[in-house]
Amino acid sequence: MEPRDATSSTDTASTAAAARPARTAHRDTFARDHLPPPGQWPELRFDLPELSYPERLNAAAELLAGTAAERPAFRTADGEVWTYGQLRARVDRIAHTLTTRLGVVPGNRVLLRGPTTPWLAACWLAVLKAGAVAVTVLAQQRPHELHTICGIARVGHALCDVRVVDDLVKADVPGLHITTYGGDSPDDLLHLPASEEPFPPGDTAADDVALIAFTSGTTGRPKGCMHFHRDVLAIADTFSRHILQPRPDDVFAGSPPLGFTFGLGGLVVFPLRAGASALLLEQAGPGQLLPAIAEHRVSVLFTAPTAYRAMLGELDGHDITSLRRCVSAGENLPATTWQAWYERTGLRVINGIGATELLHIFISAADDRIRPGTTGVPVPGWHARVQDANGRPVPDGEPGLLAVRGPVGCRYLADPRQQEYVRDGWNITGDTYVRDPDGYFRYVARADDMIISAGYNIAGPEVEEALLRHPDVVETAVVGQPDEARGQIVVAYAVLRAGAAPDPDALRAFLTSELAPYKCPREFVFLDALPRTATGKLQRFRLRTHLTPAAGTAAETRPDANSAAAEGDHG
Known part of the structure; x- marks a missing residue:
């Protein structure tokens, strides 16, 4: 099943090759059989020479190839180092098993x-190398969430x-064969007898499904996003290659787990593609990141705006001079946070939007192309525009829906809901x-976060x-509450x-000096913590369902944010 070919005459030859049906290596064709109909695919673009992938491609084999065996690949908080040679041997052994x-x-x-450990990363690589499909979830997800994902x-x-493993067992998934790793049992994955010979990579097609990543579920039933072997390399050959510009001696680290594609790219795909190494931290909150940066000389950091704000108050006493790249994604990076980090560290945070x-x-x-308060410009290999609800581009300076296309697309x-996300090839x-x-793109709001009050649009x-x-x-966090007189009020x-x-x-008095009066909240609610997913993404929908009628005092306006966060879907 193939998308429409949307390339121009200037595109590389890889575009035509990518649009032709390829022989699948999958014996179990469930994933391919359940791709969206071809007419619902986005248009794909392969405008860069480095996006010219061969018809037969195994992403894990590509990521593991070409780096000297003695170079470090993964590091842990306790000082353990896996070399590329050790990583290849362990991946091959798991693939044999x-x-x-x-x-x-x-x-x-x-x-x-x-x-987040080297063993989890090795398992992910082994699944891809064997030609199977990886479905990486979060360690914090609960049985009902796991049951839903396994069913989909x-x-x-x-x-x-x-x-x-306990919550996975409690998920009670029919027919699920669970193999643990890291334990003492003789049937543990790492103790099962297996060949020590190199594992021949699966003869996968570039467009065979390599992984299914599930959305966070912050808006309802999670959606499984299917990505191909070529997609895994394409994110490294666009954002990482052209924006990060990694070096072989870089040490990557960050807070997002591998079940979150922000973490999978930043902590596994990008460093391995560059022949660099990654520090994989099981605990990676702001309190753990700062000492880890100093101890392991981390040079490339991936985390969310919330963590950068939290670390600002803890910088004293921590040596972060090894850092040269700081990446922020997951939610909008306020210009105030960017500026505060720059003033304290001299480092320009690379803002980005992904999905x-x-x-x-x-x-x-x-670098010098960063403009605080904006997200940036389309990454080389990607195209973006702003359009109205009918798919027509809007003039510069006017708000609209962000539309994107490139070498990877929604499937x-x-x-x-495929038909909601992909419209007219975008x-x-x-x-x-x-x-x-x-040409710079400036974030306004999630489309469903726009508050309309008394006829005013408030982001x-x-x-x-x-x-x-x-x-x-x-x-x-600011949301809209239904109001009979105004439609919505700002809370x-x-x-x-x-x-x-x-x-x-x-x-309120402070905000009236900062914003037009109609934008100022009519109610304030004070919390000990905002409800977030395990990956740090704000759960605005939980705030909308936990609104209180008044906000006169702290005692009257403190709903249980911790319980709201604990019950949220993660992603």
Whole structure:
């Protein structure tokens, strides 16, 4: 099943090759059989020479090839170092076990679950090398979430860190064969007898499905996003190659787990593609990142704006001089956070927008091209525009829906929402953006985060950025609450610095000096923490369902944010 060929006469020869049907290596063809109909695919573009991939391609074999065996590949917090030679040997051994002991055949879906460790990364590489399909989930996900994902993807096998296997067992997935790793049992993945010979990589097609990444579920039932072997390399050959510009001596680290495509790219795909190494941290909050950067001389950091804000207050006493690249994604990076980080560290944060549907970042900028307050420009190999609800481009300076296309596109697993995300060959990300006349893209809001009050369009993130300029506000989220008179009113949730008194009137007075009066929240709710997914993404829908009728005092306006966060879908 192939998409429409949307290339121009200037595209490389790889475009035509990529658009031709290829012989699948999958014996279990479930994933290919459940791709969207060809007419619902986005148009794909392969405009760069480095995107000329051969018809037969195994992404894991490509990532593992070409780097000297003695060079470091993965590092751990306790100082363990895996060389490329050791990584290749361990991946091959797991692949042998999968195919000869566990009965995994090309195309089978294999669930991967565990904290961020070299063994989890090795399992992911082994699944791809064996020609199977990796379904990486989060160690924090609960049984009902796991049951749903396994049902959607028809998962038959799972490789799970022994420390987090209980919830997977409780998920009660019919026919699921669970193999643990990291334990003492003789049937543990790492203790099963297996060949020590090199494993011949599966003869996969470039357009065979390599992984299924599930959306975070912050808006409802999670969607399975199917990505090909060539897609895995394409995100490295666009964003990483052209924006990050990694070096073989770089040490990558970050907070996103491997079940989140932001983490999978930043901590596995990008460093391996560059012959560099990655520090894989099981605990990677701001409190762990700063000492890890100093101890392991991390040079490339991936985390969210929330973590950069949190680390600002903890920089004293930590040596971060090894850092040369800081990447932010997952949510909008406020200009205030960018500027504060730059002033304290001299480092320009590389902002970016990505999507599970598109695997990684597609709009960004680095170095002197960065403009604080904007996301950037389309990454080489990608195209973007801003359009109205009818698919017509809007003039520069006017808000509209962000539409994107490039070498990777949305292909949901048997999900009718495919037709909502892909329209007229473009991927519609669900974000409201403005394109400035000089070509820079500026984030306005999620399309469903736009608040319409008394006829005024109010972007929640704009109000949030203004609130963050108040010295007492540590975090904030602004949403709309239904109101009979105005349609919606603006409600601000705020987390204050320790010791600060909740004072709605003071915040309102501050905002009236920062924003037009109609944008100022009519209600304030003070929380100990904002509800977030395990990957740090704000769960605005939970705030909308936990709104309180008034915000006079802190005692009256503190719903249980911790319970809201604990019950959220993760991704």
